[in-house]
Amino acid sequence: MGRKKKKFILGIDLGGTKILMGLFDRKFGLKKTVKLEMDGNRGEKFFFNKLIDGIEEVLEETGSDLSDLVTIGIGCPGIIDIYTGTVKVSSNVSFFKNYPLAEKLKAKLRVPVFIENDANAALFGEQQFGAARGHGEVVGVFLGTGIGGALIINGHLYRGVSGGAGEIGQTFLSIPSVSDFETTRLKVGALVGRNAIASEAGFLLLRQKCPHLLEEIGYNVKKIRSGALSRAIRAGDTALEDLIRSRSRWLGVALANVVNVLNPELVLLGGGMMEAMGKIILPEVRSGIEACALKPLMKALKVVPSRLKDNAVILGASKMACEILKMTQK
Known part of the structure; x- marks a missing residue:
């Protein structure tokens, strides 16, 4: 039996008061979104439980699981080292200080994870699919x-x-x-x-x-x-x-x-x-x-x-994660 073909990319927007997740097909058609309330000052355990619960919810509601994911792209406020997936500092999550977010999520989920500043992810999304296209x-x-x-x-x-x-x-x-x-x-x-x-x-x-x-x-x-x-x-x-x-x-x-x-x-x-x-x-x-x-x-x-409005970060982060994954696999 051949290897299961991975179908989806997950985009996550870690906002100041909410987490927005979007599941996209490989052509970046949006299949499902889930929005969760968030408090970045309640500690690492609360944050991770909330994040994992949201990921499980968006997958369950589409009849899929982690094995269906090509990659996960995350837009996070703050200064990000995109090469290591480390959040150097973020005003929205109190324990994000040189925090290896991508590494921790990858170890937990066994899926490639890429992190980008949320504004960068949003603008990249607009350049690829929205109001900044062609500029x-x-x-x-x-x-x-x-x-x-x-x-x-x-x-x-x-x-x-x-x-x-x-x-x-x-x-x-x-x-x-x-x-x-x-x-x-x-x-x-x-x-x-x-x-x-x-x-x-x-x-x-x-x-x-x-x-x-x-x-x-x-x-x-x-x-x-x-x-x-x-x-x-x-x-x-x-x-x-x-x-x-x-x-x-x-x-x-x-x-x-x-x-x-x-x-x-x-x-x-x-x-x-x-x-x-x-x-x-x-x-x-x-x-x-x-x-x-x-x-x-x-x-x-x-x-x-x-033009992309609330979905700019999740779409941009998803597209960027796919592009980085392709480059790392060459």
């Missing part, structure tokens, strides 16, 4: 719990010397003081990410400026997610809309710096906040870029939304 000079920005960024230069992902290129969320909009708190507070991610928005929205709640958001979540700031913000804005919470618009313009100003340095042809905006409020965010980001970028560079620039 060689691209800046990708992904608005989620924080702000993730990725770069395509000369048609290829640019990771930098240490694997951390593209981290626009770690750049500054103002000159920081010597205070560590002040330094952190002035970073783009701390001003524009969903956690930053949620903090400001909490103050608006206390000042009775968001009646529709208050009706949905009460004073529980932990429930301030992109969907809740979007629904409250549609219902008429204008103070919230003003907040989202102003912070989006700030992001545009930060991106103007990137445009002036790299002169890309495309700025691609994705992530959960874009999916929920893209019609508000995108024009404001474009306005901020136009106000501060060099005019000749703007003539060649397009600012576009993600």
Whole structure:
């Protein structure tokens, strides 16, 4: 009897508050997704149990098992050594410090595992299948719990010397003081990410400026997610809309710096906040870029939304894992 033909590739998006898994066939047609709540601060045992449970669930629901998997590709926030599958540091999972994630999963599952920064995986997915297809000079920005960024230069992902290129969320909009708190507070991610928005929205709640958001979540700031913000804005919470618009313009100003340095042809905006409020965010980001970028560079620039949306990371990670596996098998 011949060897069983492997049919599927598994893509995993390790987000700040959720894990999204997608099972793809060998032509990258999506067969099944599973979404799990996640808390990266509950320790290694909890994390691995959650991850393995999700993998088993997505396989069981498609009548398959681990022997059907060609490979697993994972998009993970942080600085990643893609050659060893080590997470050097990640803000979303407390024990990810020089952590050999690929090695541990491979030992557990007996399946090839490849790790990439989640923003890199998302932009690679968009280049292969989505809004960045056919473009060689691209800046990708992904608005989620924080702000993730990725770069395509000369048609290829640019990771930098240490694997951390593209981290626009770690750049500054103002000159920081010597205070560590002040330094952190002035970073783009701390001003524009969903956690930053949620903090400001909490103050608006206390000042009775968001009646529709208050009706949905009460004073529980932990429930301030992109969907809740979007629904409250549609219902008429204008103070919230003003907040989202102003912070989006700030992001545009930060991106103007990137445009002036790299002169890309495309700025691609994705992530959960874009999916929920893209019609508000995108024009404001474009306005901020136009106000501060060099005019000749703007003539060649397009600012576009993600086409793959929530599936960008899982699709990009799956495709990348397959390509790396092919190279290692030559």
